Amino acid sequence: MPTTLKSRLIIVFGTLLIGVLSLISIVVFDEMKNLILTKHIESAHSVASMGTIPLTDAMLSKSLGNPLPFGYLDNALKKLRNESSQKIYYSKFINLSGTEITASNNDPVWYEDQHKYFSDQTIFKSDDRWVLEVVEKVSISTKVWGYLVLGFDAGPIRNEVQRILFFIYAAVGGAILITLFAVNLIAETLTKRLNILSSAVDEFDTYIIGKNLPDGDDEIGKLASNFNDLRKRLIQSRQELKDSERNVFHAEKLVAIGRLAAGVAHEINNPLTGIRHSINNILNDKEGTLDKDEYLSLIDEALEKIESVVSKLLGFSRRKGDKSTDTSINDAIITITKLLDYSIQSKKIELKMDLDSDIPSIHCNPHLIDEICMNLIINALDACESGCKIMCRSYSDNQHVVLEIDDNGHGIQSKNIQRIFEPFFTTKEVGKGTGLGLYVTREIVNGLGGEIDLTTQVDSGTKFIVKLPVS
Amino acid sequence: MKKSGQFYLIGLLIIVVGIMWGTYQQAIDITTFSQFKPEKKASLHKPVRYFGVVSRYTPREIFQGYQPIMDYLTKNTSYQFELKLSSSYEGTAIQLARGDISVAAFGSFLYVTHKDDYDLEVILQPLNKDGESINHLMFIAHESKSIQSIRDLEGLSIVLPSKESLTGQWMPLYIEQTTGIKFNDFNSIEYVSHHTTVAELVLSGEFDVGVVKEPVAEMAIQKGLKIIHSVPVSATSPLVISANTDSITKDEIIDAFLSLKIQSNENKDFLKNWDEEFSYGFKRSTDADYDPIRKILKSINNIP
Numbered sequence: 001m002p003t004t005l006k007s008r009l010i011i012v013f014g015t016l017l018i019g020v021l022s023l024i025s026i027v028v029f030d031e032m033k034n035l036i037l038t039k040h041i042e043s044a045h046s047v048a049s050m051g052t053i054p055l056t057d058a059m060l061s062k063s064l065g066n067p068l069p070f071g072y073l074d075n076a077l078k079k080l081r082n083e084s085s086q087k088i089y090y091s092k093f094i095n096l097s098g099t100e101i102t103a104s105n106n107d108p109v110w111y112e113d114q115h116k117y118f119s120d121q122t123i124f125k126s127d128d129r130w131v132l133e134v135v136e137k138v139s140i141s142t143k144v145w146g147y148l149v150l151g152f153d154a155g156p157i158r159n160e161v162q163r164i165l166f167f168i169y170a171a172v173g174g175a176i177l178i179t180l181f182a183v184n185l186i187a188e189t190l191t192k193r194l195n196i197l198s199s200a201v202d203e204f205d206t207y208i209i210g211k212n213l214p215d216g217d218d219e220i221g222k223l224a225s226n227f228n229d230l231r232k233r234l235i236q237s238r239q240e241l242k243d244s245e246r247n248v249f250h251a252e253k254l255v256a257i258g259r260l261a262a263g264v265a266h267e268i269n270n271p272l273t274g275i276r277h278s279i280n281n282i283l284n285d286k287e288g289t290l291d292k293d294e295y296l297s298l299i300d301e302a303l304e305k306i307e308s309v310v311s312k313l314l315g316f317s318r319r320k321g322d323k324s325t326d327t328s329i330n331d332a333i334i335t336i337t338k339l340l341d342y343s344i345q346s347k348k349i350e351l352k353m354d355l356d357s358d359i360p361s362i363h364c365n366p367h368l369i370d371e372i373c374m375n376l377i378i379n380a381l382d383a384c385e386s387g388c389k390i391m392c393r394s395y396s397d398n399q400h401v402v403l404e405i406d407d408n409g410h411g412i413q414s415k416n417i418q419r420i421f422e423p424f425f426t427t428k429e430v431g432k433g434t435g436l437g438l439y440v441t442r443e444i445v446n447g448l449g450g451e452i453d454l455t456t457q458v459d460s461g462t463k464f465i466v467k468l469p470v471s
Numbered sequence: 472m473k474k475s476g477q478f479y480l481i482g483l484l485i486i487v488v489g490i491m492w493g494t495y496q497q498a499i500d501i502t503t504f505s506q507f508k509p510e511k512k513a514s515l516h517k518p519v520r521y522f523g524v525v526s527r528y529t530p531r532e533i534f535q536g537y538q539p540i541m542d543y544l545t546k547n548t549s550y551q552f553e554l555k556l557s558s559s560y561e562g563t564a565i566q567l568a569r570g571d572i573s574v575a576a577f578g579s580f581l582y583v584t585h586k587d588d589y590d591l592e593v594i595l596q597p598l599n600k601d602g603e604s605i606n607h608l609m610f611i612a613h614e615s616k617s618i619q620s621i622r623d624l625e626g627l628s629i630v631l632p633s634k635e636s637l638t639g640q641w642m643p644l645y646i647e648q649t650t651g652i653k654f655n656d657f658n659s660i661e662y663v664s665h666h667t668t669v670a671e672l673v674l675s676g677e678f679d680v681g682v683v684k685e686p687v688a689e690m691a692i693q694k695g696l697k698i699i700h701s702v703p704v705s706a707t708s709p710l711v712i713s714a715n716t717d718s719i720t721k722d723e724i725i726d727a728f729l730s731l732k733i734q735s736n737e738n739k740d741f742l743k744n745w746d747e748e749f750s751y752g753f754k755r756s757t758d759a760d761y762d763p764i765r766k767i768l769k770s771i772n773n774i775p
Contacts, residue, residue: 011479018487029498037503060530064556123503130501140534141744142542143554154501162499169491 005194006187013183017176025172032164040132040157041121044086048136048150051080055093055138059145073101080150087153089131093138095146123154130154193220197227204231245443248423249371252436256374266342267309271302278302312338326361329403329468332369333392336377343381350389359396360470368444375437376405376464382428383409383462400450400467408461417456441466517545520720521555523563523575527636527684527708528665530556536746537576543741547730548723560635564589570715574724576749577711579606579704580637583764593709594721595728596756597749599685604754606707608638609688610700611673612680621700625652627679628659630672637704638666641767642682645702670696684708686747705763708748709756728753 054076058068077091093101122133132154138145197220200213215225278295285292312335337344337351344351362369380390384407393404412420412427419425421442426435445452450468522541524533537554544552555572557563560581566572568589582593596604612618618627624646631639639662643654654660661678663669669681670691680699683691688698710728712721732738733752742750 007479011483015483018483022487022490033498033501037501041503056531060534060556063534063554064530064558066558121503123501125502140531141536141538143534143538158499158501161501165495165498 004191006184006191009187009190010180010183014176014180017179021172021175025168029165029168032168033161036157036160036164037123040152040154041134044132044134044150044152045121045136047080047084047086047088047152048134048148051077051091051150052136052138052148054079055148056140056145059138060140086156089129089151089153090149091151092149093146094149096144101146123157130158132157190220193224197224200227204234248436249440249443252375252434252440253371255434255436256371256378260339260374262343264309264313264339264342266346268306271305274302275299324364325366326363327366327369328361329359329369329373329394329401330355330357332366332373333377333394333403336370336373337392340374340377340381344390347381347384347388348386349381349384350387352389352391354391354393356395359394359401362401362448362468362470364448368448372441372444372466373403375441376403376466379437379464380405380407380409380462383407383411385409388461396470398470400469403466403468404463406461406463411458411460411462412454412456413458417454420454421452517549517551520548520550520552520574521566521572522552523555523557523566523572525560525563525576525578525581525635525708526557526664527560527578527632528667532665532667536744536749539741539744540746540749543731543745544724544727547727548720550720550723560633561585564591567591567711567713568715570713573716573720574710574712577709578636579706579708579761579764580640580768581635582709582711583761583768586758590714591711592713592716593711593756593758593761594725595710595753596707596760597710597753598751599707600751602751604705604707604756604760606704607685607688608642608682608702608704609685609698610680610682610702611670611688611691611696612699613673613676614695614697616679618680618699621646622650622652623699624650624680625656626658628661628677629657630661630663630669630678630681632662632666632669632683633664634662637764637767638682638684640771642702644771670694684748689747704767706761709761710753725755729755 055073058072058076062068073093077093081088081091095101121135124131124133130153132152134150134152136148136150138148193214197213212228212231213224215221215228275298278299281290282292282295333353333355337353377390377392384390389408391404391406393402393406395402416425416427421438422435423439424435425439442452445466445468448468450466452467453465454462455465456462522537522544524537526533528536533556534554541552541554544550555566557566560578563572563575563577564581564585567575568591574594577591577593582591585591586593598604599606610621618624631642633639643660647653659678661672663672666683666687669683670687672678673681674691674694674696685701688696692698710724712724731752733742733750
């Protein structure tokens with residue numbers, strides 16, 4: 001069964017139309033056929049009725065005792081056949097006992113064999129010819145002398161019926177075609193607007209920036225109007241969702257930055273402590289016994305370290321911005337690991353890198369790549385105990401840039417694997433995790449058209465694999 | 472449209488064409504039958520008796536008006552009655568005398584003149600619509616003519632029925648006795664076989680005046696003729712038998728006609744088809760009932 005509304009309309013209307021018109025045409029044809037038959041039968045009866053006049057006169061004359069002239073009846077019937085506008089195959093005059101008084105010599109044999117006088121009007125076929133036979137009483141009042149039997153050529157009647165039938169076929173066929181064409185036009189008009197609506201629904205995302213659908217007072221117009229309202233509400237909802245996501249991302253970013261800041265603070269705090277210690281020693285050396293150059297050298301070394309940390313922070317911050325640009329995933333890994341260096345060192349984690357320097361860059365906001373790298377590395381750090389290893393690997397398979405963060409930490413329990421990308425799901429202690437890191441990471445990866453996957457084994461570690469399409 | 476829809480439509484089309492093709496032969500089959508009901512003559516095995524009618528009307532008119540009477544007699548007697556016509560008034564009397572017919576509708580003049588010749592016996596005479604055995608002879612003229620009475624007939628043409636009828640015989644004398652207009656005072660006088668022929672000739676304008684029996688005159692009025700004079704005769708056209716007619720046949724005929732109830736609603740319908748002269752019933756009749764006719768005959772015969 002066709003699935004389109006237009007096809008269904010045409011088929012349903014077509015079927016109904018054919019059914020109804022067929023019924024009507026059968027009734028009309030039947031009526032017309034009966035009219036034609038009645039007309040010809042009445043005409044034949046009229047001829048037969050005229051034909052009875054000389055026969056009646058003959059019988060009247062006979063009733064007066066006058067003998068009929070030789071051949072009178074035959075001549076009367078012959079004259080009737082000759083003068084009739086309709087072709088008469090045979091004519092007979094039979095009396096009440098069924099005895100033939102006179103006959104034409106036209107095929108009496110088949111007539112006698114196949115047809116008895118049981119009907120006052122009959123149409124039948126014999127020897128490939130159609131015959132209309134009428135029987136008319138030769139009578140006056142209730143006095144009946146016999147019957148005049150005439151066999152007319154019924155071929156013209158059949159031809160007329162055939163013509164009517166063909167005419168009805170043509171008329172019905174034409175009516176069906178014209179109506180189907182009209183239904184097609186109407187269906188096209190109706191479905192055109194529905195198709196616009198359907199396309200708008202199919203291309204909803206792109207249609208959001210498009211114009212409103214034309215509405216109207218009819219059902220389709222109201223549907224389009226409702227669609228426009230729905231679209232407005234959806235745009236509003238999406239905007240609200242985006243705002244919410246932005247807030248979530250911002251919160252997660254703040255958490256990550258907090259983690260970075262903690263490490264940076266430690267990195268700055270140690271040289272600052274050294275500087276303060278050196279300055280105190282120099283200030284307390286009233287006697288001038290200390291080697292001040294040594295302390296100044298230590299101070300300078302500490303300042304250099306602070307400068308290095310600040311420089312790394314500045315470098316990280318400089319990378320931030322909203323504009324898309326060609327971004328190296330390797331640079332992002334290196335920058336992040338440097339910023340996390342304190343945390344890595346403090347937990348005595350062995351960090352290894354296997355970065356393919358030939359991988360292509362990714363065209364996107366660099367901040368997004370930083371977020372991905374930072375979340376995955378922090379996640380690995382959190383999963384690792386002292387002495388564990390973290391491997392950062394990058395490579396390309398021509399179509400994608402692949403980033404792998406592999407640790408040999410405590411792994412993820414199988415019951416949690418399905419949930420780790422859910423927002424606010426965390427196995428960390430209260431206050432140590434928001435449960436948004438992996439969720440945000442997956443959203444960013446998906447937003448860039450990539451995919452994220454993982455392999456894990458409890459107590460053996462976890463490996464996150466991120467595939468990002470090459471620009 | 473998808474392919475499935477096209478297949479569906481094509482399938483539908485094939486079915487329609489198939490149905491059309493399948494019904495075509497049946498549709499153009501014009502074979503018809505209607506049951507013919509031949510006349511059932513329940514009386515076909517009854518012995519046949521013939522009923523004569525004088526030729527006062529054409530044979531067609533006689534069959535028209537008298538065949539229903541034959542059906543009635545056939546139904547109400549032990550015999551099948553058939554009409555037997557004659558080309559002359561006297562021919563019917565001869566048929567009766569020869570035994571060719573059992574009974575005959577006679578003219579009163581014919582009965583009176585041939586009673587003794589052929590040993591005739593009157594058995595019934597019809598009544599008129601007033602229930603009397605009085606016959607009226609009507610003078611008729613075209614409505615457009617200025618003729619108002621029989622006193623205006625001088626110099627006109629007149630047409631009369633057979634000389635064998637009372638009308639044909641008596642009217643010239645009656646006119647002379649009533650108006651003084653003599654035979655030779657007419658422009659022309661012609662006798663024709665039938666009363667209806669008289670009416671037709673007056674209607675066509677070939678004759679100015681005609682004289683016919685009352686039933687014919689009443690029909691003629693409807694066709695544009697007028698009655699200018701009426702002559703009552705105290706005897707109607709009788710039903711006559713001969714010595715050859717057996718008594719059973721005679722009695723059954725008399726019983727059948729006298730038992731006819733003309734007021735019955737059941738009979739009114741078929742009486743409409745009877746010759747009007749016979750449709751108001753009958754009374755027994757004797758030879759004496761025709762003495763008035765004999766009186767007229769005597770007056771005619773006294774003309775020098």
